[in-house]
Amino acid sequence: MEANRVYNFNPGPAVQPLEVLKEAQSEFLNFAGTGESIIEISHRAKEFEKVLNDAKADIKELMGLGDDYEVLFLQGGASLQFAMIPANFATEEHKGAYVISGSFAEKAYKEAKVLEVGTIAGSSKDDDFRHVPTQDEIKVPQDAAYLHVCYNNTIYGTEYHYIPETGNVPLVADMSSDMLSRPIDFKKFTFIYAGAQKNLGPAGVVVVVAKKSFLEKSPTDIPTIMRYSTHLEKNSLYNTPPAFCIYMVGKTAAWLKKQGGLAAMAERNAKKSKLLYDVIDNSNGFYRGHASKESRSFMNVTFRLPSEELEKKFVDEAKAIDLCGVKGHRSVGGMRASIYNAMPIEGVEKLADFMEKFKKANA
Numbered sequence: 252m253e254a255n256r257v258y259n260f261n262p263g264p265a266v267q268p269l270e271v272l273k274e275a276q277s278e279f280l281n282f283a284g285t286g287e288s289i290i291e292i293s294h295r296a297k298e299f300e301k302v303l304n305d306a307k308a309d310i311k312e313l314m315g316l317g318d319d320y321e322v323l324f325l326q327g328g329a330s331l332q333f334a335m336i337p338a339n340f341a342t343e344e345h346k347g348a349y350v351i352s353g354s355f356a357e358k359a360y361k362e363a364k365v366l367e368v369g370t371i372a373g374s375s376k377d378d379d380f381r382h383v384p385t386q387d388e389i390k391v392p393q394d395a396a397y398l399h400v401c402y403n404n405t406i407y408g409t410e411y412h413y414i415p416e417t418g419n420v421p422l423v424a425d426m427s428s429d430m431l432s433r434p435i436d437f438k439k440f441t442f443i444y445a446g447a448q449k450n451l452g453p454a455g456v457v458v459v460v461a462k463k464s465f466l467e468k469s470p471t472d473i474p475t476i477m478r479y480s481t482h483l484e485k486n487s488l489y490n491t492p493p494a495f496c497i498y499m500v501g502k503t504a505a506w507l508k509k510q511g512g513l514a515a516m517a518e519r520n521a522k523k524s525k526l527l528y529d530v531i532d533n534s535n536g537f538y539r540g541h542a543s544k545e546s547r548s549f550m551n552v553t554f555r556l557p558s559e560e561l562e563k564k565f566v567d568e569a570k571a572i573d574l575c576g577v578k579g580h581r582s583v584g585g586m587r588a589s590i591y592n593a594m595p596i597e598g599v600e601k602l603a604d605f606m607e608k609f610k611k612a613n614a
């Protein structure tokens with residue numbers, strides 16, 4: 252590992268690939284021979300246009316998507332998508348249907364509720380969000396405008412391991428915390444979005460990958476900037492875009508391609524998460540995972556210790572050896588290790604080793 256750097260297990264903003272950070276650093280003062288940095292050049296400059304278009308192309312290539320899909324770079328985070336999606340696509344007759352699998356899914360539903368165009372199609376709240384609803388637990392109204400799912404539940408540490416069947420209803424997914432982490436049949440989704448700060452780059456840009464024909468459907472009675480059709484028409488340049496963020500997302504996508512794409516990432520992420528889940532499963536109950544086994548996330552590993560005192564001690568001792576950000580979200584308690592694409596296997600090995608030692612010393 253690089254001197255003076257720690258292993259960062261925070262959920263987002265999160266660890267980024269070291270190669271990407273270094274490359275950005277090396278070309279910061281003089282981007283592409285312009286004599287300016289990427290945050291100084293015009294967003295209409297051909298050098299920036301290339302950054303944006305290359306990023307779009309690489310993301311679509313990684314996802315195996317063709318010309319019927321478009322990539323948009325928007326602002327306002329995933330949270331603005333919670334509001335834009337129902338404002339653009341749902342109506343009182345054709346509501347947006349939501350699967351409630353955790354806090355962010357619930358927040359998305361609440362925005363549709365504000366507009367009175369939301370309905371619930373399934374929930375695992377009764378189970379304290381330990382699993383994502385199964386196909387049997389989801390009832391998709393066939394007149395719904397879309398079915399919205401949160402594919403990886405960052406706070407609870409659960410993830411879909413199947414693609415919900417929706418009939419003719421378009422499938423919309425919040426993939427903020429597992430975007431580009433493994434190959435999925437993305438063609439089954441009509442609309443995917445992800446705040447960049449988990450798995451794709453810095454906070455400040457949200458990546459939307461959606462069918463063009465769907466994006467074109469925006470109504471004209473909502474403000475211009477709220478319409479997907481506006482951003483589609485303007486190639487994400489309707490207003491000044493977050494240039495640096497898009498540039499970093501582009502670099503991350505290029506890095507992913509160099510690593511072997513999503514198949515290679517999936518293999519690495521499965522290996523990393525298994526290291527931690529194995530420690531949990533073999534700890535005789537010292538570590539208790541929050542997620543049910545069939546819904547376990549490859550990205551966020553959540554677990555509790557026997558007492559809150561031990562949990563505090565765990566966080567402190569981990570931090571002392573440069574394992575940072577392992578404290579869980581207050582709504583679940585305990586620990587959460589976020590091990591996104593950019594977390595090297597060495598970091599996870601070090602955490603697994605620390606967990607073993609901590610158990611021996613405190614069980």
Ligand SMILES: *Cc1c(COP(=O)(O)O)cnc(C)c1O
Pocket residue numbers: 263327328329330331355401403404405425426427428446447449
């Ligand atoms: C972090 C997160 C969000 C919120 O993202 P913002 O960019 O902060 O709005 C939404 N959904 C999921 C799944 C997340 O992990």
